[in-house]
Amino acid sequence: MMYDCNLKIYQTLNVQSEFNIGLLLLYIIEGSSNISINGKTNMYKSNDMIVINDLDHYRILSSKKSVIACLFLSRVELDKFFRFNKKYYINKDKLDLSVLKFYMNKLIVNYVNDQSENEKQNKILEYINQLVMTLHLYRKLDGTIISNNIDVYSGINYMYEHYKEKLYIGKVATQCLLSVRRFSNKLEEVTGMRFNELLRNIRLSYSAFDLMYTKKLISQIANDNGFTNESGFITHFRDKYHITPAKFRKQLENDHYYPFHNKNTTLLRSFEHINDQIKYLTDRDVDYVSIDINMKNKIRSKISTPNLLIYIRDIETLTNNFQQSKLLSMRREIGLFGLLFSHQLFYELYQSNFENNKLVHQMFSFSLEHQFDISFEVKLGKNQNIEEFTLIFKRLLNYLTDCTYFYGQRSFQFYIDASYYQFNRISKIIQDNLKESKVILVLNKQNNYLAKRMSHKVNDNKQIACKVHHEIDSDKDITSILKNNPSLNILYQPNIPNRIESLISIFKWSIAFNQNISMIIDDTWLDSMIPSQSTHLMIKELQLNKESHYQLFELILTLKRLRGDIVYFNGLILMTHYLNEYQIIIFPNMKIFNRLHQRININGFKLGEIEYRHHDILIKNNQLIINSDGDTHQNMAEVSFKREIGKLIVQFYTSPYAIKHIYIKQKIN
Known part of the structure; x- marks a missing residue:
């Protein structure tokens, strides 16, 4: 339904004076048009794309022979539907217009083509979504908008954020540190509207959104959007949109809603005379970007190439000859990588006399003889008995001390997922037994706040790491932690092997914040990540390859080769x-x-x-x-x-x- 309200194709589009709240995209299909933005007028011709920013004044004058496609995205859609993250202000100097043109071409083609209503709606929504995500890359953040009237703009933003409340001009003026008279005059100067009119228009915009995307009753929509009663809401809605809310809801699919109401503006209803242009757009499947x-x-910042850790869940991974050959084959393919022993594996070994277990000896002899970097995962619950655990843990450290004597390797890493108190206890025990080893505190929801207090603790032997399983974990809290902790490590451990989009997202994230990233790959995926030398397993591996296991390995290999x-x-x-x-x-x-x-x-x-x-x-x-x-x-x-x-x-x-x-x-x- 949204495209009926947002995308229009006009023959003759003349808007004398408007104040834009949102984003307005104009694409000239045929002819030309004089368009003024904030007092600066330019002549635009066929195939030109124009972006009108949030809070911009604009004026459009075109002839009867001109055909202009208009896509309007209000603050309501950007905020609620697309989660656009303010500000709605696009850096047009850096904007790649060729990409926007491509999306507008696809929008126009699907808008005029004969197809079922549902199919058309789904395609239009998909293309609008992609277009908005492109605009999102070029948005300017708070504080970059024109500074002359920043106080009035902050007042407008405050009205948007509190439109449901009983707002008075005095309260908004106070927020802007202006007198009521001064704020009123500046608001009218910038927007062309008085306070009550602007507030009413904001409430009506959100009401229209509710009418489009919810099944709420008219009375509930009026109440939810700050109107005192239903009759007043209907009156104001009819005055602005020339239609009652009930008819607006019924006639959305019949093209009865107009973004522009100027009498000199004509909506194009027959597309026959622009069939050649539409055919050109339809046949064009290649877009060119320079x-x-x-x-x-x-x-100048050096790129931090990702580290790779194989997450050992099963002792057979390091004791079975076939699995050992897989690991060595991987080393020949990608170079050095490390082994991360899972907490679950060693907890099971803790229960037995692992010092005399032949499989444990075989596992460590293979790992240390081939000089793999060895890491251990340590997980402790909040209420777990730390004294009981340390007794068992000291046995492991004592065993590793013997290993350093026989094999010469003295450095191990311990990823500790525990409370800060438990972390300090365990790290002290490690330093007393294996002085050259590193201990890493793995942040979780319980101890995220510690990151801001740990900067002075970070050194060669103590570090902080943040574990993520997929790109959904890249939330605001983790982002703020990354900004405050340049030495933070990222541990990326996908739950399923074919999360290639997720790995790309995390890798880009590490570049943006200049962070080290370690990728943890489950040992159960090894069979599919290295092609087998044994033909009787080829059928199984081909089936697994289709699920993108090998592709994930290939991408990791590519990223590890980056340097400089x-x-x-x-x-x-x-x-x-x-x-x-x-x-x-x-x-x-x-x-x-x-x-x-x-x-x-x-x-x-x-x-x-x-x-x-x-x-x-x-x-x-x-x-x-x-x-x-x-x-x-x-x-x-x-x-x-x-x-x-x-x-x-x-x-x-x-x-x-x-x-x-x-x-x-x-x-x-």
Whole structure:
């Protein structure tokens, strides 16, 4: 239902004076239009995209031959429907208009095409959602809006946040530190509306949202949105929208709601004369995006390559000859990685006489002889007897002390998920027995607050780590902890193996906050992560590969190979530089694209003759990408290079189904 209210195609769109609260996107399909934004007027022509920001004044004048598509996203939709996270103000200087044009093209095509109402609605909502998520990347945060009237803007925001309450102009003026008269005059100057009119419009916007997306009674909607009675609400709603709330709700699907009410504005009802343009948009399945990267402006922070830990649940992983060969095969493939012994495994061994257990000796001899980094997981409940546990734990430390004598390895790591008091007790015991070992406090919901108090405790032997299982864990609390603790480690332990999107999200998160990340992979996934040398297991492994186990391993391998400085990162493309080599990771583009052609212009590129290699990590069941016509895109994997003076141009195709890794280095003849 939302697209009936948000997306419109107009022939002749003339709006003399408006005050925008939300985001307004205009796409000129045919003709031209004079559009004024905050007093600055420009002439826009066919195929131009215009973004009108929150709290902007605008004026639109077009001729009868012009056709303009308009997408209006009010604060209500952005806040409730899309969770847009204020501010609703887009940095238009950095905005990639080509991506927005692509989404608008798809919106228009589905809006005018003949298809069932439900199918049309679902597609429109999907494209609007993708478009808004793109805008979200370019939003400006609080404090970056025009500073001249920031006090009035803060008053408007306060009215939005408290619109359900009984608001008086005196209360809002006090919040802005202005007199009532001064605030009233400035509010009318900025918005063109007086206080009561603006407050009423805010309440009506939220009421319209409730009418669209809820089944509440009219009386309940009036009460929930700050109106004193139902009759008053109906009167105000009819005055603004020229329709009663009940009829508005009934006629949503019949295209009876108009964002603009100017008499000179005409809604386009017949699309016959723009069929050629629509056909062009329909047939266009490739979008072209160009990005400029200047080597002089490269980010100097070193990229922290991820560590890999194999989570040992079963003692057979380290005692069975076949499983041991798997681990050694993985080492040949990706280099060094560590072993993390689960708390559950060792708790079971604690119950037995593990000092004399031959399997335990075999497990440690294999691990230490092949010089694996060894870590231990320690979990303690809040009410668990610490004295009883320490007695058992000292037996393990005593055993490890003997191991250091025989094998020479003196450093171990202990990930302790316990209260701060328990952590201190255990860490002291570890330091008394294995001085060179590291102890890491794993944050959980009970001890998150400790992170802010632990900064002075962090040193070579004591660290803090935050465990996440998937991107949903990346909440505001963890983000604030990361900002305050630059030395915090991230432990990423997916619950299921095919969480590739999750790993990408966590890896981007670690780059944004410049954090170390350790990826913990369950030992039960090993069979599928390394192709077997034994043919009788191939059928089983092929079946597991379809569930993306091997793809996850391949992505981890790619990320571990990254090194050097971060030259460029925009959330989709990561470029690193190390001596005479460059690496480019292209993460999957948004799932709306059939194909996306990227062009990267690397300015200040100083290498002479180059050589390169690249590979694609397919994340859709290892299948080739098929377009809507059933043809395979033969050129999806192509990467081309072009040299100009002081510049290297890299061109390639991306899709939502693949991660692309491009490695460039100087050629030695």
